[in-house]
Amino acid sequence: MIPDVPNSDSELGHFANGTDSIDPNLLDLQSTSREVHLRIEGGRRLRGEVALKASKNAAVALLCASLLNYGVTKFLNFPRIEEVTRMIEVLESIGVKINWRESNTLELRRPKELRLENLDEEAARRTRSVLMLIGSLMHDHLEFDIPYAGGCKLGERTVKPHQYALEEFGVNITATDKHYTVKVNKKAPGEMTLYESGNTVTNNTILAAARTEEGTFIQAASCDYMVQDLCYFLQRLGVEIEGIGTPLLYVRGLSRIKKNIEYTPTEDPIEAMFFISAAVTTDSEITIRRVPFRWISLELMKLKKMGLRYTLSASYRAANGLVDLADLTIHRHEGKLSALPDKLHPNVWPGLNPDSLPYFAPIAGVVTGRTLIHDWMYECRAIYYAELSKLGIKVELLDQHRVYVRGPSELIKADLSCPPALRPASLLLIGMLAASGMSVLKNVYVINRGYEDLAARLNMLGASVEVFS
Numbered sequence: 001m002i003p004d005v006p007n008s009d010s011e012l013g014h015f016a017n018g019t020d021s022i023d024p025n026l027l028d029l030q031s032t033s034r035e036v037h038l039r040i041e042g043g044r045r046l047r048g049e050v051a052l053k054a055s056k057n058a059a060v061a062l063l064c065a066s067l068l069n070y071g072v073t074k075f076l077n078f079p080r081i082e083e084v085t086r087m088i089e090v091l092e093s094i095g096v097k098i099n100w101r102e103s104n105t106l107e108l109r110r111p112k113e114l115r116l117e118n119l120d121e122e123a124a125r126r127t128r129s130v131l132m133l134i135g136s137l138m139h140d141h142l143e144f145d146i147p148y149a150g151g152c153k154l155g156e157r158t159v160k161p162h163q164y165a166l167e168e169f170g171v172n173i174t175a176t177d178k179h180y181t182v183k184v185n186k187k188a189p190g191e192m193t194l195y196e197s198g199n200t201v202t203n204n205t206i207l208a209a210a211r212t213e214e215g216t217f218i219q220a221a222s223c224d225y226m227v228q229d230l231c232y233f234l235q236r237l238g239v240e241i242e243g244i245g246t247p248l249l250y251v252r253g254l255s256r257i258k259k260n261i262e263y264t265p266t267e268d269p270i271e272a273m274f275f276i277s278a279a280v281t282t283d284s285e286i287t288i289r290r291v292p293f294r295w296i297s298l299e300l301m302k303l304k305k306m307g308l309r310y311t312l313s314a315s316y317r318a319a320n321g322l323v324d325l326a327d328l329t330i331h332r333h334e335g336k337l338s339a340l341p342d343k344l345h346p347n348v349w350p351g352l353n354p355d356s357l358p359y360f361a362p363i364a365g366v367v368t369g370r371t372l373i374h375d376w377m378y379e380c381r382a383i384y385y386a387e388l389s390k391l392g393i394k395v396e397l398l399d400q401h402r403v404y405v406r407g408p409s410e411l412i413k414a415d416l417s418c419p420p421a422l423r424p425a426s427l428l429l430i431g432m433l434a435a436s437g438m439s440v441l442k443n444v445y446v447i448n449r450g451y452e453d454l455a456a457r458l459n460m461l462g463a464s465v466e467v468f469s
């Protein structure tokens, strides 16, 4: 059985799935050797256009999935972000040959034999995504160790759903000192139900099914965007998958996969929410290009009901030919937005995306009235929303899941450090863009985990963001 809570103090900071307290060491763990900070001259209105990059969350799943393929895998338009770099370090350490080709094309060639004993533990511990290595490695390895996974520090993030899902495929996972020890006696479950409709666990299960020749019905699957992107890639590899975008997936795998393949992941709906929130909080008009609008349709609906005006262009296909995109223009609101009377809360897709929810916190700071944000999914992410009060937004923390945000507020500059979680850290950047004067945001590694070249892209929109170390 995998414990979800660390057994001893010495495990704190490493067993990131288990602790429900915010670990002060985590920032150190997440820093690269050179800390990078941002200096933001706020209070400028944004203007112009920005195009979205592909998502961290699909990218990490695709990197793990590349191990299933004994041919050459090429990912086009792949995000050059810290989380991808960590996963590349992990894959290179076990023998995968990886090269960045022209700008954002990533080419991977796995060797016949992986050297799992060389796995780069330091890189692995910085990301939760290493959990998905289990679903890929179980097909050719009878026994191996994976370091305890890291990722955003948001309170307890259980690994039990992964254990329960993979045991259906004959995978036994036990927690030893700082590692999961994985033993495989492969079997085909036929039918299985996930313990939670989590994204990473769904992807892990799909990876397990992708090289299981008998068909697998996966019930209570997440239908979220990174799951869809992984399924589209696996289909290209020849894996049969039905029910993409629904909670019942049917996967008929292949015993061996060897194919030279190119795949372009879809643009990131959560990056779209970052730019939407930046535009609304600074009361700006900008156009966000290449938005997978159906993946944030509920978010757009809520914004419309607050009074926000936006325009969607005619739709066109993403480079993978599968997902519809459109260009989204957010119009200035000139202070005329109103708070929704009902709470904002996340849900598994097609609900309001759990990673979109935080972006409503700075928005709620500039609308008139009181907004209740109920972040039930994560144990303590709502606590980070209260950091916005240091930028002048009136946030009342009701408990570790709920905040009231009262607006409109006049935002004020501040010097702050990033909390150890990507979306909450990026909220502070949004607040600083809207606050007049010079703010400093320290140690932005955690933002760079998920977003590429954000300072330069914001500067193209007329912001003034200086990177320094």
Ligand SMILES: CC(=O)N[C@H]1[C@@H](OP(=O)(O)OP(=O)(O)OC[C@H]2O[C@@H](n3ccc(=O)[nH]c3=O)[C@H](O)[C@@H]2O)O[C@H](CO)[C@@H](O)[C@@H]1O
Residues within 6 Å of the ligand: 056, 057, 058, 060, 128, 129, 156, 157, 158, 196, 197, 198, 199, 200, 201, 226, 348, 353, 354, 355, 377, 378, 379
């Ligand atoms: C690499 C990746 O894709 N990361 C995303 C993924 O993390 P990931 O799939 O790893 O998320 P977790 O498994 O940690 O789940 C997030 C939280 O939601 C809870 N939970 C989840 C599903 C459910 O049906 N019921 C439930 O209560 C979990 O117990 C946990 O507290 O999904 C999260 C939730 O969308 C996102 O914030 C992460 O960006």
Ligand SMILES: C=C(OP(=O)(O)O)C(=O)O
Residues within 6 Å of the ligand: 056, 128, 129, 150, 151, 152, 153, 355, 422, 423, 450
């Ligand atoms: C929680 C997040 O990421 P991860 O699952 O990588 O920790 C996130 O992207 O907001």
